[in-house]
Amino acid sequence: APAIMPATRQALVLTALAAVACVLFVSSFGAQPQPTLQAFQPSIRVQRPCMRMSAPLSRVNTRIRAMDAAASPAGSDETEKEMPPGFWEYALREPDLGRGARRIIQVATPFAPQGGKKIIVARVGKEGDIFAFDYMCPHLGVSLADGKFGVTKEGLTIECSQHKSVFNIESGKCEDWLPGSGWNALQRMVTPACNLLTYPTLVRDGNIFVDMSKAKVRGSFEEWVEDRPKMKGRK
Secondary structure (H helix, E strand, O other): OOOOOHHHHHHHHHHHHHHHHHHHHHHHHHHOOOOOHHHHOOHHHHHHHHHHHHHHHHHHHHHHHHHHOOOOHHHOOOOOOOOOOOOEEEEEEHHHOOOOOEEEEEEEEOOEEEEEEEEEEEEEOOOOEEEEEEOEOOOOOOEOOOOEEEEEOOEEEEEOOOOOOEEEOOOOOEEEOOOOOOHHHHHHHHOOOOOOOEEOEEEEOOEEEEEOOOOOOOOOHHHHHHHOHHHOOOO
16 A cells, blocks of 8 residues: 555544544533423522512511501690700709899700700799799890899889890799880880790709790609609709
8 A cells, every 4th residue: 555645644633633523512512401491480580589578578567557656645746846844954052042142054955955045043032932034135135134123913023124124033924015215115116025934943852943845834853853863863
């Protein structure tokens, strides 16, 4: 047999390698399993998200039920502008307020717990009763620290040192608004009478407390103390 040329042998080797590669390529496709309908069933993939959402949905339903619930009657009359009743605040020791004396103090309020409001606490009258009222006259904001105490048929009063308006220090009612003639008479024509804001007071265990709620109902002092444990030990 004639000898096979080197170029012919090289061509035969390449042809054989190509045939082997084709066989391996075709066999690799045959080894993969054919897809079945079960692999594309959506039941499992659909159920899992629903199971994950079940807990959040239950929490949302709870919030909806809470929002639909009726408001408590105790807080139905409270608004942001109206202070809650029974907001008793410590003012000073009773022995520190003698007969005929007045003290200017800063007392916390429900909407101003830091700093609070400046008021006057005074002990006047034959019985030595304690009264609390605003530091400033409701007319022009003049300080009542130098106001003159007096007595009328309505009760104890204080007179503004600047325009001589007279206010009942228990009810706050204005008993004489800008009296006299001249400048006061002109002001009366354009400025309606204003009442003085007063606050209920309470003496307990030698301490003077002031109700800063501006409410008609004073509230329970005992309930207030239970909500403020720090006051239980004050002596």
